Amino acid sequence: MGEKVLIKGNEAIGEAAIRANCQCFFGYPITPQTELAAYMSKMMPKLGRTFLQAESEISAINMVYGAAGSGVRVLTSSSSPGISLKSEGISYIAGAELPCVIVNIVRGGPGLGGIQPAQSDYFQATKGGAHGDFHMPVYAPASVQEMVDLVQEAFDVADIYRTPCMIMGDGMLGQMMEPVEFKERNKREIKNKDWAANGLKGRKKHNVINSLYLDPEELERHNLKLEAKFNEIREKETKYELYNCEKECDLIMVAYGTVSRICKNVIEMAKKNGINLGLIRPITLWPFPEEAFDKTINKTKFGYISVEMSLGQMVEDVKLSVNGRNKVYFYGRTGGMVPSPVEILNKIKEIIELNKKDSNKIHNLTKGGENNGSCI
Known part of the structure; x- marks a missing residue:
């Protein structure tokens, strides 16, 4: 070295x-x-x-x-x-x-x-x-x-x-x-x-x-x-990094540049809360690493969240790469504001709680029989 x-x-x-x-x-x-x-x-x-x-x-x-x-x-x-x-x-x-x-x-x-x-x-x-x-x-x-x-x-x-x-x-x-x-x-x-x-x-x-x-x-x-x-x-x-995506994740973040470094801290903070997160870090923004989503599509319970210092731009490429196979969420700050690990983690907790409530609602509606299931 x-x-x-x-x-x-x-x-x-x-x-x-x-x-x-x-x-x-x-x-x-x-x-x-x-x-x-x-x-x-x-x-x-x-x-x-x-x-x-x-x-x-x-x-x-x-x-x-x-x-x-x-x-x-x-x-x-x-x-x-x-x-x-x-x-x-x-x-x-x-x-x-x-x-x-x-x-x-x-x-x-x-x-x-x-x-x-x-x-x-x-x-x-x-x-x-x-x-x-x-x-x-x-x-x-x-x-x-x-x-x-x-x-x-x-x-x-x-x-x-x-x-x-x-x-x-x-x-x-x-x-x-x-x-x-x-x-x-x-x-x-x-x-x-x-x-x-x-x-x-x-x-x-x-x-x-x-x-x-x-x-x-x-x-x-x-x-x-x-x-x-x-x-x-x-x-x-095409270049990208997969971080902490070896096992099933509750949610996979997608971030690049400075924000990806913040997201790596979020992953460590989330572990203390019993939440397992992954990260896809595009290194080439074009070509966008669609392959990374093919590799992780079955490793995330609740989908992906694009975290950006914008009002939502890369999230469009995330949606195209996921192609309807899972949910895609977005969290961003703009105007020179940098998202903090705490606020990103709070957003992720909110998404996970919403998904758990939706799962319980579907479970309660479907456990009564086939007719209830067909109404969803």
Whole structure:
């Protein structure tokens, strides 16, 4: 095991990107991710690499398009409204099949919102993130160490599939400090970027980077090609954690990022109350880990509860994954409010009590005979 370093989440992302051979950073300051841009402004020039603070988020994402098109590894970062400004460029990048990594340290919203932690950009990140038929892998770290590991993973996945990848954290993860080990990663096979627009390089014709297809049949072929790539990503790159799901649970929580850490504390608190809880922690928000629900559908008495720092966004994917096979509940806080273990546990107790009352009611109605049972 290597030496551990105490480092802030935002700075850890920057250092991980540098170690992943990121050659260019283009961004614009916005809290709560500004420390990431500040770290890159300090470190990149020392290494002979490019740091540029653009005049706007729109400029920054188009610079990413240019650098990615030349074949180098490139990073940009922002927070919520800044990502919205980048969304047109993100769609162009996906359409042109260019690899890059985009970091969103989410703030409360909508509008300018606040700098407190939130998860209210889930829809934006996982349902495309911009216009057109496309997806991008979205990683949701739950610790500073995982920020490091997933940034490096995202650069590899971006190159392998020629796609933008997003790291989505919240303001708490960006600002907290934890000990981190910068481990040597298992190297994945990444092909030479013979598609890059970086000169002839012995070729007879220049490569052209493009996301414009005026002929509808040609555009449909391109979209179907992208769809095949997204299906391969779904098959090979979905990541999740199952926690305390080995035995039957009263209820299984579904949570990611900071909230998943809180939910692990809820599991320990619940044991003291004679309640057994499990946790599904999506590590990729897209592709969403539907397999985790197939594995646990027969291990929960009363269903699932999606716990979020939003008014209810991931819960829709939970419902789609459960597909009517069990009940799905929701508990969330919004506007930068972080749910406490006690309030989550109280909500779970309430759900369990309601289910027990319903079970007793059904039992009392059905024990009298078949006719009563048919009335339910």
